[in-house]
Amino acid sequence: MLQSSFTPTALDESELLGIQTLTDPVMSTAQSLSELAIRFFLNLLSCWVIVRLLYYPKSRRKDYVFTFLTFSSAMLLLLYAMGRVDVGVGLTLGLFAIFGVIRYRTETVPIREMTYLFVIIAIAAVNGLTPLYVVAGVPDNNPHYALSSGDVLLALAANALSIILILVLENSRGLRRSASKIILYDRIDLIVPERRDELFKDIEERCGITPVDVTIGNIDFLKDSAYIKIYYNTESCADTTLDSIIRDKQLIDNQTL
Incomplete structure (x- = not known):
């Protein structure tokens, strides 16, 4: 009777699955x-x-x-x-x-x-x-x-x-930079829509900027003054801190004109 020469050996799980185990490297x-x-x-x-x-x-x-x-x-x-x-x-x-x-x-x-x-x-x-x-x-x-x-x-x-x-x-010339500024304006006779061109011209002469658009804010008829927000194109991107403070509507409403 022939006897088998095969001798069983113990194999771990990684060898049975054909997976090579490596030690995880660690950065120095x-x-x-x-x-x-x-x-x-x-x-x-x-x-x-x-x-x-x-x-x-x-x-x-x-x-x-x-x-x-x-x-x-x-x-x-x-x-x-x-x-x-x-x-x-x-x-x-x-x-x-x-x-x-x-x-x-x-x-x-x-x-x-x-x-x-x-x-x-x-x-x-x-x-x-x-x-x-x-x-x-x-x-x-x-x-x-x-x-x-x-x-x-x-x-x-x-x-x-x-x-x-x-x-x-x-540095793109095709992109216009706009800025805004809030002023206390003393000629409320020019804030009506019919005189908008005169308002723009007066603002340009007195402030040195060419307005693109304006927004009329709080108006005080007793003192003939009004808050006006001016929008204009500029090369500078500097932020006006004072305007940021005045931009608060409650502060403007409580301001002594």
Whole structure:
């Protein structure tokens, strides 16, 4: 009687399934610090170019320059820290909470400044979440983290495209920039619709600006004065803080004329 020479051997689950098990690679401290430095300085450089070279020359608002650069750096660090842990939905909820604080818990921000704010938030998100190190050496059974030149170029391209887009829009001659100004006008005889051309001419002579449209506000017939909001085209994008204060209707109504 023939006896089988086959001897059963114990196989683990990975061998039965044909799966090769590898030890998960861990980034070294030097790699983590270099990754953070690359992200931080790339983000700071991009935001500095956008804020200091594109935004500031036309607005001259140093307070917003400080706010944008500080907020962008803080947002980058926050996203980088959250991206290193598995937060899932918490990351999205955290971003919505931050946007909610910006929208409802601070004073009104002009539309141009709000646009720049969302631009630097988007750039901070790109620079904070784009993977720069990838796992390499898997075919050689030596997995480790290595800097991915492709991902670095992708991050650089995203930053460069954002800067180029803002540069083109800021210097486009086809896009007119409008501004508004509220004045206390003393010739209420000109505020009637029939004398609108005379009103425009008088405003241009006295204020030095060419109005495109006007809105008549609170009128005081006892003192022959009225609040008028003037809309005009301008090359400057500077915000008038005084106008932002007077823009509140309750403040105007309670103002002593």
